[in-house]
Amino acid sequence: MPWIDLNRSIRRTLLIVLLPAAIALMGAAWVIHGALLERMAHSFVEDRLREEVGFLRHRLNQAHGSVEALNTGAYFEQVLHHAFAVRVGSRQYVSPSSWSSLLVPLLEESRTGFIRRTGADGEISDYLAYRETFERQGREAVIVVAEDLSRLGASQRELHIWTAVVSAVLLGLLVLVIWIAIRLSLASVARLQAALKELQQGERERLDIETPAEFQPLVGQLNQLLDTLDQRLIRSREALANLSHSVKTPITAVRQVLEEREQPLDWDMRQQLARRLSDIDGQLETEMRRSRFAGAQAGKGAAPVSQARELLWMLGRLYPEKDFELETAMADEHRWPIEEYDLNEILGNILDNAGKWAASSVTLSLREDETGLVIEASDDGPGVPQEQLATLGARGQRLDEQAAGHGLGLAIVRDVVRRYDGRVVFDLSDSGGFRARIVLPERISL
């Protein structure tokens, strides 16, 4: 239906579909009613004509074929409302006499059964006749019974017009009901619009209004988005405040020392300055990394296999004497609901760590099982002492307190995985090397 643009307006679509449909259906009902009425009246008339022929024949038999016996005056006409003509042998009788010009020719007709005559001149222009012939004591008898259809047609038309009036009234009511139903059901949209406007003008913080079931997911998602934005704002303000606090002090210290003209810069002083700058760098790095993580978000995903391939290839180039292999049954295009940058941080850090420590090979395995999305990297290096495994990359430990070389990258991994409500397990591989296993939920929890 090209003339209905579903994206334009629900109200418009409903009106465009329902109003013509109501009118067309009502019209069709009226036409069908007319046709049925016509058919019913017709068969009623035919039945009566046939019955009356039978009655007249019975009477004729009772009167031993005497045509005059049928002349019972006005009674017959009043009871039957029909005209009839009878001929037995050469005698004939027509009642009432006003019909004789019409019925006498029918007596001479050769056909039997129903005969319809329309458009004849005179008083009666449209009539239906039933003609029957039979033998009576060697003489041919003919009976014709006729009914004036114009009177019947007039009452039929009147009835049909009344039906039209009633249909029109019902149609009016139906349109009214449709209109009210559309208005009522779209009132919630108007409420939603008003609430959105209030939201934009800052008069409202959330869309906490009653909505029909169809709009609940939409409103829920919007509110969640607003929550996320709020949290993000709070987090980035806190991060910037922390950063500013922890960076301004060492900057002040360095500038103070550099501005002291009289004081010569000896080696010890230089080292202290360098340490302050390293602190600043460390703080910047930590905070920037935190704000770069997306965390679980609707509508974000990445293809782990192709990303892993690129990283494995890169590490293969950086450590040309070591093997980096991928084990997976997933297709290159298969997507996980993990934001691309975040997934790169996870994969890059565990692979880089494995590459640093491996003796000759690193294996990365990507799979999906009942526990969730599993990333597993193992190397054939010296591994890590059992007692250090649990605290590796844990929060609260300073970077320089981390096991040498393993620390920073794994701390980042823990940080990202926590944003996705995932789990990180560090243990030893079969060959005694280090193994990092990360399990992420299949569905992001918003």
Added chain:
Amino acid sequence: MRLLLVEDDSLLAESLERQLSAAGFSVDSIATASGASQLGRQEDYRVVVLDLGLPDGNGLDVLRKWRSHGVTMPVLILTARGDWQDKVSGLKAGADDYLAKPFQTEELLARLDALIRRSEGRVDSVIAAGRFRLDENRQVLETPDGEEHPLTGTEFRLLRCLMSRPGQLFSKEKLLEQVYNLDESPSHNAIEAYIRRLRKLAGQEAIVTRRGQGYMFNAMD
């Protein structure tokens, strides 16, 4: 040993130049992408230190230009953005290593040493079979449609074996021998998985299976 230093921060460039000279390099320092692009092609450097953020262009574009002109010296890129995608694009553009700023001079010198050692005796070698090209240095397969596919170690060794003699049949045992070290114990299934993966990159017809005998590379000329 001649070294090209491309860095636009004059303070950093001067300090690095001094320290690299002290370490025994003869350093040419340049601060612009256009100058670097020209110098890299004209002169014969042993190694290059390349900063990515330059005032008149991106270091990666300079690197791509060099590589497309067949300039093969090892390149170490310096980047301030430490994310993985950056590193991958750097290496894809033809870099040999990266170092995130800020770095310590000892670290830089160690990396340069390693790069130079690694590149010694290295020749730009490409195995060509039909319209497929396998870059041995970069472990990259170039397919006839001009696309480059990075390969992992085993994929590369397997393909190198097959592509070195196109049309010759290799049994699974032979391939296992060529591809794996002694201490690893791979199965025939592993070879099949790698062949499947390689077919996905090079096309179904590129690697032919002879049932019960093995595989061969079909150059499709």
